Amino acid sequence: MKTVLLTLLLLAGSAFSEGDESHSTEDSTHTGLFELIMELTGSTVRSWAKPIEYVNMDRMMELIESGLVSFHKADWYAVVDDE
């Protein structure tokens, strides 16, 4: 049931996100969407997956200056409101 609801929610999200505009961030529709997603998915800890890790930002800045990584704005994310 969770999966079905999540699928419907994300499909709904895609409907809001057509076109060339970024799919990210401040859109109030997304804020509500992600709150619902978090409620449905429950735990954010998935022990079977690769870990989330901090990066050395100084090193990252060196890499972008040397052209080895790009800082290209991504799509399909939202700012999380901790409160």
Add this chain to the structure above:
Amino acid sequence: MSNSVQCVLCPHLCILAPGERGRCSVRLNIDGELISLVYGLPVAVHIDPVEKKPLFHFMPGIDVFSIATAGCNLKCEFCQNWEISQAAPEDVTPYDMPPEAVVENALAYGCSAIAYTYTEPVVYFEYTRDCARLARAAGIRNILVTAGYINPGPLSELSEYIDAANVDLKSMSDTYYRNICGGTLQPVLDTIIQLKESGTWVEITNLIVPTLNDDPDEIDTLARWVLDNTGSDTPLHFSRFFPMYRLMDLPPTPLDTLQRARGRARDIGINYVYVGNAVTPEGMITKCPECGKILIVRHGYMITENNILNGNCVNCSAPIAGVWDEMEEQ
């Protein structure tokens, strides 16, 4: 606000504090903005025959401009491209190749299609989408070779530009996905169905790993799922495992296992079942499901016989599922 972000590209739904990157290793939160670290920076660029993807029913014989960046959102212990898929972007030296250059190179080398492959195109979503959009405008087809671990919304956006896909259905066991691949099963099944419904030509690959997913009952379950959800004309490729990455202690898949899997899937009702990474009798041959005539014979990735004309069997005129137009123009 904490400037944390949640990436909803894939079912991991990573929540990232500033300075953290996701499980894919290529999407980083910088001060509340999610950044792709690999846009325009492929680490693998090759020209392959389309049969290598594998796609056997999509424009056979064409050359495909094939690219990959670092990163993957799964961690399959048998990964054959683990040096780049499990690498962080800073671990592998990339080419500088923005989408315009990808399309220009594909045209320059006479490639009829671009494949987003080798690692996982889902994690370089924006690069894949932008390349595919330009390629479509230039008359080049787009091929997605993917594990299918993506959420429906992003997939909907991407599939608009994708002409064909090979989806790796690694198992019908959620436990296998969690323990061996670092993911879950259901999103992959959903992806296959969504791609099929979007009009994308879909073929499915299942890597058979000795002792882990070679149980005949599981093969049957997989073949029945393919039949029930995508139809009898969806090509199914059983691929041979070789010791790799973290599964060095297992032997290569016995040829008998692959042939039995092919036989079972055909008995269940899949019309086109192939064996890859191995030489087996009829494992690379396409036969007409109506009259049984041999239609396409492949040796390695070379096509040595072709008896499809205008998408039909030359013997009985039965329509053969697939996208054949390029072959017929030749």
